[in-house]
Amino acid sequence: DTGVSQDPRHKITKRGQNVTFRCDPISEHNRLYWYRQTLGQGPEFLTYFQNEAQLEKSRLLSDRFSAERPKGSFSTLEIQRTEQGDSAMYLCASRPAGLSMNTEAFFGQGTRLTVV
Amino acid sequence: DAKTTQPNSMESNEEEPVHLPCNHSTISGTDYIHWYRQLPSQGPEYVIHGLTSNVNNRMASLAIAEDRKSSTLILHRATLRDAAVYYCILTNDYKLSFGAGTTVTVRA
Numbered sequence: 001d002t003g004v005s006q007d008p009r010h011k012i013t014k015r016g017q018n019v020t021f022r023c024d025p026i027s028e029h030n031r032l033y034w035y036r037q038t039l040g041q042g043p044e045f046l047t048y049f050q051n052e053a054q055l056e057k058s059r060l061l062s063d064r065f066s067a068e069r070p071k072g073s074f075s076t077l078e079i080q081r082t083e084q085g086d087s088a089m090y091l092c093a094s095r096p097a098g099l100s101m102n103t104e105a106f107f108g109q110g111t112r113l114t115v116v
Numbered sequence: 117d118a119k120t121t122q123p124n125s126m127e128s129n130e131e132e133p134v135h136l137p138c139n140h141s142t143i144s145g146t147d148y149i150h151w152y153r154q155l156p157s158q159g160p161e162y163v164i165h166g167l168t169s170n171v172n173n174r175m176a177s178l179a180i181a182e183d184r185k186s187s188t189l190i191l192h193r194a195t196l197r198d199a200a201v202y203y204c205i206l207t208n209d210y211k212l213s214f215g216a217g218t219t220v221t222v223r224a
Contacts (some may be wrong), residue, residue, distance in 0.1 A: 004159075031210060042203060042214030043160065056211070091159050100210040101148040107159030
């Protein structure tokens, strides 16, 4: 399978715990995105990487959230001191180099986080 | 990003065409029109995109109005597998901003 891979698919954690999600983009894609989606809503943009550089972070990404993309390959999204409001689907997407608006984004199947 | 307006839901019968409208009256000259769909419990999936001309691919057709203030995604023969939320997105940079989309139901 050469698509975008996310791990884990599901995560249940207790409030206050830290969690980390991993995204493996399509290998030749230099652009990587994280989104969050709650029930009944469209995905909301969280952050964007071009290679290893994090070029934009949404205001939705509080200080408890951090994302990295070392060496411009896989990416991790960490949430510290989780809160019940963090319960959502976390989606990763990647896109090839080139004119962004003229290329398609490939999404992973997401990591569903439940904070209890 | 410029806004899009889509109906909340649409129903279709299997094997019939589906026309999904999208209004984007504030579109700028550099905005591309993208469509994605999201099946239940899946990440979004690219459907089609265009700038000014109508576009066709194996999944769908995109008809863009001459003034570009609206567009229509056409699924030529709906199948049960086409039941999903369809998102119409305008983008002129690296970001895709999703709205609530149109929930398409296909009746057997």
